[in-house]
Amino acid sequence: MKTLYLMRHGQTRFNVQKRIQGASDSPLTELGIEQARKARQFFADQKISFDAVYASTQERAGDTAQIVSGRSDIIRLKGLKEMDFGSYEAQPEYLNPPLHKDGTGYRDAFVFFGGEDTMAVRRRMVETVTNLMEGLEEGSQVLAVSHGAAIAQFFRGALEEAPDVRGMSNCAILKFTYDQGQFDMHYIYNPTQNEYIYRK
DSSP states (O other), rough: EEEEEEEEEEBBHHHHHTTTOOOOOOOOOOHHHHHHHHHHHHHHHTTTTOSEEOOOSSHHHHHHHHHOOOOOOOEOOOOOOOOGGGGGTSBEEEEEEEOTTTTTBBBTTTGGGGGOOHHHHHHHHHHHHHHHHHHHHHOEEEEEEOOHHHHHHHHHHHHOOOOOOOOTTTHHHHHHHHTTTEEEEEEEEEETEEEEEEOO
């Protein structure tokens, strides 16, 4: 069995400004840095150490991974990037269309504007994380820092029965085990509020 801690990055400038972030980037705020430090403390309190640390190629994810792990040997994976919102990038969040209630996100709403289909993001994330886990030695524990929409699509695509969890707080920590080709999600923890959003 292998263990994955999948995290969302800390708060960014665009988060504060309520702008669509997606494939574009903005730096962590002071609060975002503090959130990452709280996540680091959670792992320390739980005596969790990592055999490897991964992050998307976006600055906010890489910086969060470095703060949380205290390491500089972060492995960057493009497959962990956030959904691309095309010409909606950096626009106000209120321009987003409503999400589909079945968990399929925006579907192809942004494809017409040069962005990604939500189901393509789901496939990309499941493939990337599965390949990551398959390449690890048995018993490995790893951290991967990604993004809200990408993480939500990952667990909806990777689990046989995904919980109906909406929204993903900054620095939310999702614990998964991976065994014989199957993912199992144990919890979603919000270190900034010191609360479990979901527990199996």
